[in-house]
Structures are given as C-alpha cells and as structure tokens.
Amino acid sequence: KQEVTQIPAALSVPEGENLVLNCSFTDSAIYNLQWFRQDPGKGLTSLLLIQSSQREQTSGRLNASLDKSSGRSTLYIAASQPGDSATYLCAVRLTGGGNKLTFGTGTQLKVEL
Amino acid sequence: EPEVTQTPSHQVTQMGQEVILRCVPISNHLYFYWYRQILGQKVEFLVSFYNNEISEKSEIFDDQFSVERPDGSNFTLKIRSTKLEDSAMYFCASSPQTSSYNEQFFGPGTRLTVL
Numbered sequence: 001k002q003e004v005t006q007i008p009a010a011l012s013v014p015e016g017e018n019l020v021l022n023c024s025f026t027d028s029a030i031y032n033l034q035w036f037r038q039d040p041g042k043g044l045t046s047l048l049l050i051q052s053s054q055r056e057q058t059s060g061r062l063n064a065s066l067d068k069s070s071g072r073s074t075l076y077i078a079a080s081q082p083g084d085s086a087t088y089l090c091a092v093r094l095t096g097g098g099n100k101l102t103f104g105t106g107t108q109l110k111v112e113l
Numbered sequence: 114e115p116e117v118t119q120t121p122s123h124q125v126t127q128m129g130q131e132v133i134l135r136c137v138p139i140s141n142h143l144y145f146y147w148y149r150q151i152l153g154q155k156v157e158f159l160v161s162f163y164n165n166e167i168s169e170k171s172e173i174f175d176d177q178f179s180v181e182r183p184d185g186s187n188f189t190l191k192i193r194s195t196k197l198e199d200s201a202m203y204f205c206a207s208s209p210q211t212s213s214y215n216e217q218f219f220g221p222g223t224r225l226t227v228l
Contacts, residue, residue, distance in 0.1 A: 034216065043204060043221035044156070089156065098169040099144055099208065099215060103156040 002027045004092055004104035012110045013080055021075040021107045023090035028068050034101065035064050035075050036089040044089065048075070052095070080111045115139045117220035119205050125226045126195055134190045134223045136205030145188045146206040146217065147180065149173070156204065162188065195227045 003026045013019050023033070032051045036044040048064040050057045050073065056065040063076040073090055087108045091101035118137045126132050138145050147159040160170045162180055179191045188207075192199055205220045 032215065036219070041224075044206075044219040046216055046218055049216040091156070093215070099146070099161050099217075100158040100169055100171070101148075101156075101217060102158070105155055 002092060002094055002102045004090060004102050006088075006090060006104040006107050008107060009105065010108040010110075012112060014112055015080060015082060017080050017111075018076065018078050019080055019109070021077070021088050021109070023073040023075070023104050025071045025073075025092050025102075025104075027094060028071050029095045030068060031093045031095045033064075033066055033073050034091045034093070035062075035073075036091065038087045038089055038106070040087075047088075077109075080109075082111050082113055085110050117205055117207055117218055119203075119220040119223050121223060122221065123224045123226070125228065128197060128227055129194050132192050132195055132225065134192075134203050134205075134225070136188045136190070136220055137186050138188055138205065138207030139209075139218060140186070142207035142209050142218075144168075144208045144210070144215070144217075145180075145182070146208075147190045148204045148206065148219075149201040150204065150222075151198075151201045159190075192225075195225075197227050200225055200227045 005024050007022045034049045035047040048057045050064050050066045061078040066073045087106045089106045091103045120135045145162045150156045158171050160174045161168045177193045181189050202222045202224050204222045206217045208215045208217045
C-alpha cells in the first residue's frame with residue numbers, strides 16, 4: 001500500500017527566504033506526482049504535475065523535482081512571500097493503480113514579514 | 114479560467130438523513146472524482162467515475178454512498194444514511210483525459226457536518 005509522507009509538518013520562515021518542502025513515497029511505481037496548495041478551509045489548488053519520466057517541473061517561483069528510484073520529490077519555493085502561507089500537499093498516482101491520488105500529510109508553511 | 118464548482122459550501126444534517134453533494138466539473142473533462150478530508154487528517158480518495166460508470170472506489174465507498182451524473186454537467190455524491198463519522202470536507206475533482214497528462218483539478222469543497 002502506497003504511503004506518502006511529508007517533512008516537515010510545519011515550517012515558519014522569514015519573507016524572502018528560499019525553501020524546500022519534502023515528499024516521500026514508499027512505492028516507486030508511480031505514474032505522476034502532483035503538488036497542491038490548500039488554504040485554510042478551502043479547496044486544493046494544483047501547483048505542478050510532474051510525470052514519472054520527468055526530473056523536474058517549473059512554474060514561476062516554484063520548482064518540483066522527482067527522484068523515483070529513491071521515492072522522493074521536493075518542492076522548491078524561491079523568494080518566499082507572506083501570500084505563500086498555506087498547507088502544501090503532494091499526491092501520487094500509481095502506475096496501474098487507476099487515476100486515484102494518494103495524498104501526503106502536508107506541510108503547513110508560514111512566511112512571516 | 115474554467116474551474117470545478119461545488120454546492121452547497123456547507124451542509125448540516127441530522128444523523129440518518131440522506132444528503133446529496135453537487136459538483137459541476139470542468140466542461141471538457143472526462144474523469145470525475147470524489148475525495149474527502151476529515152478534519153486534521155489526510156485527503157482520501159472515495160471514487161472515480163468515467164464514461165457514466167464507477168471506474169474505481171475505495172473501501173470507504175460502501176453501499177451508503179452512490180454517485181451519479183444526472184445530466185451533461187452535474188456530478189453528485191449521495192450519502193444514503195449519514196453517520197457522525199461522515200462529517201468531513203468533500204472535494205470533487207475532474208481531469209481532462211485518461212492518457213499521460215491527467216492533472217486533477219479540485220473544487221472548493223463542501224463541508225458536511227452530521228449532528
């Protein structure tokens with residue numbers, strides 16, 4: 001059974017800092033991995049989708065990397081801003097496992113002025 | 114930009130009552146999903162729906178749950194007889210196709226409170 005873990009569970013950084021969020025998964029037979037942002041009491045906003053054949057994807061100040069063999073993905077946020085404060089979730093889709101996503105525990109990020 | 118919409122945003126019901134949660138997926142998407150998130154816990158998959166039938170479901174999705182696409186735009190989740198433990202945020206999602214690019218887009222959620 002696929003288990004997805006995110007470390008750290010919570011992170012507080014000063015504005016402007018570059019930061020890395022980590023996601024690890026136990027079954028490396030993944031089809032793709034998706035990073036989401038969740039604001040309190042709100043829905044999930046898709047940030048990046050990275051296919052199993054890709055090593056990284058970039059969107060603006062965000063960069064996601066994937067190392068399937070070690071079961072890890074990282075989300076790099078450059079020049080963090082207070083508006084980046086949210087919970088960040090990673091989710092994996094298994095090869096041959098239909099389209100369902102298995103979600104991680106999330107990292108709650110706070111960017112302080 | 115097209116988005117997934119859900120109604121109502123908050124539903125309060127008594128234990129044992131039936132509830133229907135409604136979703137309008139993005140119009141050209143083919144796959145539809147329901148997930149739920151109990152407060153403080155992970156987002157969990159419930160069911161996926163394609164070509165007018167369930168393509169996959171989790172062990173959570175028992176006989177109390179059903180899904181339907183009653184017309185060309187709506188996608189609904191029905192809980193037949195709600196229990197206290199059904200209290201959660203329910204998210205609808207849709208994705209454009211079944212091939213390699215299958216990014217899932219989520220709605221804002223319906224918070225279900227069972228009293």
